[in-house]
Amino acid sequence: MIFDEAIVVHGLKKSFKNVKVLEGVDFSVKKGTMLALLGPNGAGKTTTIRILSTLLQPDGGKAFVNGHDVVENPQAARESIGLTGQYAAVDEYLTGYENLAMIGRLYHLSKADCKQRATALIEQFDLVEAQNRIVKTYSGGMRRRLDLAASLIATPPILFLDEPTTGLDPRSRLMMWDIIEKLVEADVTILLTTQYLEEADRLADKIAVIDNGKIIAQGTSEELKSHVGKERLELTIQRTSNFAEAMSAIGGEGLQHDESNRTISVATDGSVHEVKRILDQMEQKGITIDTLSLHKPTLDDVFMQLTGHKAEVEKTEEL
Amino acid sequence: MTQRTIYVTQAVKPEQRSKAYWVLSDCIVLITRSLKHIFKNTDQLLGLTIQPVMFMMLFRYVFGGAINTGGTTYVNFLVAGILVQSLAFGSLTTSLSVATDLQKGIIDRIKSLPIASWALLMGHVVADIFRNSIQSVVMIGAGFLVGFRPEASASDWFAIAGIVLVFTFAMSWVAAILGLLAKSVETVQWLGFFIVFPLTFASAAFAPTESMPKFLKLFAENQPVTHVIEAIRALMIGTPIGSHGIIAVTWCIAIICIAIPMATYLFRKHSGR
Numbered sequence: 001m002i003f004d005e006a007i008v009v010h011g012l013k014k015s016f017k018n019v020k021v022l023e024g025v026d027f028s029v030k031k032g033t034m035l036a037l038l039g040p041n042g043a044g045k046t047t048t049i050r051i052l053s054t055l056l057q058p059d060g061g062k063a064f065v066n067g068h069d070v071v072e073n074p075q076a077a078r079e080s081i082g083l084t085g086q087y088a089a090v091d092e093y094l095t096g097y098e099n100l101a102m103i104g105r106l107y108h109l110s111k112a113d114c115k116q117r118a119t120a121l122i123e124q125f126d127l128v129e130a131q132n133r134i135v136k137t138y139s140g141g142m143r144r145r146l147d148l149a150a151s152l153i154a155t156p157p158i159l160f161l162d163e164p165t166t167g168l169d170p171r172s173r174l175m176m177w178d179i180i181e182k183l184v185e186a187d188v189t190i191l192l193t194t195q196y197l198e199e200a201d202r203l204a205d206k207i208a209v210i211d212n213g214k215i216i217a218q219g220t221s222e223e224l225k226s227h228v229g230k231e232r233l234e235l236t237i238q239r240t241s242n243f244a245e246a247m248s249a250i251g252g253e254g255l256q257h258d259e260s261n262r263t264i265s266v267a268t269d270g271s272v273h274e275v276k277r278i279l280d281q282m283e284q285k286g287i288t289i290d291t292l293s294l295h296k297p298t299l300d301d302v303f304m305q306l307t308g309h310k311a312e313v314e315k316t317e318e319l
Numbered sequence: 320m321t322q323r324t325i326y327v328t329q330a331v332k333p334e335q336r337s338k339a340y341w342v343l344s345d346c347i348v349l350i351t352r353s354l355k356h357i358f359k360n361t362d363q364l365l366g367l368t369i370q371p372v373m374f375m376m377l378f379r380y381v382f383g384g385a386i387n388t389g390g391t392t393y394v395n396f397l398v399a400g401i402l403v404q405s406l407a408f409g410s411l412t413t414s415l416s417v418a419t420d421l422q423k424g425i426i427d428r429i430k431s432l433p434i435a436s437w438a439l440l441m442g443h444v445v446a447d448i449f450r451n452s453i454q455s456v457v458m459i460g461a462g463f464l465v466g467f468r469p470e471a472s473a474s475d476w477f478a479i480a481g482i483v484l485v486f487t488f489a490m491s492w493v494a495a496i497l498g499l500l501a502k503s504v505e506t507v508q509w510l511g512f513f514i515v516f517p518l519t520f521a522s523a524a525f526a527p528t529e530s531m532p533k534f535l536k537l538f539a540e541n542q543p544v545t546h547v548i549e550a551i552r553a554l555m556i557g558t559p560i561g562s563h564g565i566i567a568v569t570w571c572i573a574i575i576c577i578a579i580p581m582a583t584y585l586f587r588k589h590s591g592r
Contacts, residue, residue: 050427053427053431054430054431055427075433078431079433081431083428083431085424085427085428086424087423087427089423089424089425089426092423093355093356093360094352094355102348102351103432106348106349106429106432107333108433109333113331117331147424150428154333
């Protein structure tokens with residue numbers, strides 16, 4: 001049903017000079033929900049967003065935003081979307097206020113609406129003191145906030161956030177998350193791309209994992225995590241000789257191993273009980289454990305589980 | 320106040336206006352943007368204004384004595400040449416502005432807006448004309464200080480202003496194309512220089528073409544910049560304009576007719592940084 005879906009992508013293909021970046025991407029986002037497109041650099045996240053925001057023509061497949069075909073009716077599609085890219089898309093030589101008012105006017109809002117929206121967003125995004133300074137003097141976090149504010153000036157029903165927190169310090173990242181969460185509450189449909197499982201987990205209703213131009217898994221964060229576990233227990237075995245034995249002793253779901261480093265990691269529910277059970281088993285078999293750690297699953301764990309290989313970072317320049 | 324209240328209760332819709340209204344409005348918004356850049360980038364404005372004045376001093380006092388211009392004084396001969404040269408070099412700032420925009424994230428935002436795609440280029444071109452006008456006034460003013468004594472009437476000055484505007488407009492659109500073709504701001508710098516340098520120096524800007532070797536003379540006498548210079552010079556010092564005015568304006572209009580669609584096409588095609 002195209003009417004329930006704010007974003008529909010079907011069989012999307014794109015190559016750059018013989019390099020296949022997208023090889024048939026399918027997903028859809030229901031109105032008022034957030035989908036996180038999770039994947040490493042070069043997986044095709046930005047390319048997907050650029051096609052959806054009419055900046056790039058696909059080689060094959062269909063993409064609709066708000067019911068408008070992005071290839072056949074780009075102008076109508078543009079009226080329904082806001083875009084926040086990886087690079088803050090604001091004018092460095094204008095002030096924060098001037099930036100917002102200008103973008104509002106280019107979205108064809110009335111002058112009164114531009115003024116009212118710009119003032120409201122500046123307040124909302126904690127930029128009141130900086131509003132009359134040129135953007136060149138802004139910090140990275142301030143630029144991102146201004147950039148997001150600019151995407152929101154015309155209250156578009158659909159928002160694309162392309163790695164909105166990459167390169168931000170932890171405090172600015174939390175601030176962005178806060179803002180994004182409020183947007184979801186306000187029924188904005190959001191497509192977010194990220195390299196961080198933690199970010200997708202915290203913000204999105206559904207997560208689609210993308211690798212080498214294909215969606216390799218889709219589901220809620222709970223569903224994805226049921227594969228990799230809530231907390232991962234990582235053990236370093238003392239001797240290589242009983243590595244295989246250790247592996248069979250642990251067994252269970254989501255086992256990953258790296259023999260050269262003598263590490264095994266396993267999905268757990270994070271309870272003391274389960275950790276103790278595993279350690280007891282090792283004890284019984286006479287396997288000595290050097291070190292032990294518990295950590296939250298990362299993109300790497302998801303990838304390892306889904307593809308058997310690590311998330312290949314920096315494979316190609318993201319296009 | 321939560322985001323929810325801001326976002327939902329104050330949802331705004333685009334204002335209903337005619338298409339023509341929005342095209343004009345988009346252009347004005349983006350022209351205003353580019354004009355603001357001029358005044359927030361005063362180093363560039365200052366540099367572009369001083370450079371032609373320095374060129375004038377150089378030719379007037381260093382080379383001028385050795386150049387025979389026939390009937391008129393060398394200063395009177397020179398001002399039109401320096402003027403047109405500074406306009407041509409000044410137009411290259413459009414290349415820089417366009418190339419700079421293309422390297423920044425803002426280009427994605429502007430291209431994802433529901434506006435006419437050439438409006439951004441128009442913004443830079445018009446701002447360029449504005450900057451070039453300031454530069455021209457300062458340069459001609461400096462000319463008066465070093466002995467420039469034109470005989471142009473008020474209507475001649477209007478004609479000169481008209482040629483200056485149409486020439487700058489044409490050159491700026493060509494410069495916009497350079498900016499779109501270049502891969503980086505650095506490339507723009509030398510690419511522009513290699514194009515504008517021969518057009519302005521192999522011309523009648525600084526010396527009469529009679530003394531040039533045959534091949535160069537043929538080029539210099541027939542290329543558009545020479546016609547623009549000769550037309551402006553004739554209007555300034557009151558010599559017969561001949562066909563220079565018509566040819567100059569025809570050249571400029573032809574360039575504009577080709578350059579605008581080409582620049583628009585390149586701009587639409589441009590993707591990625």
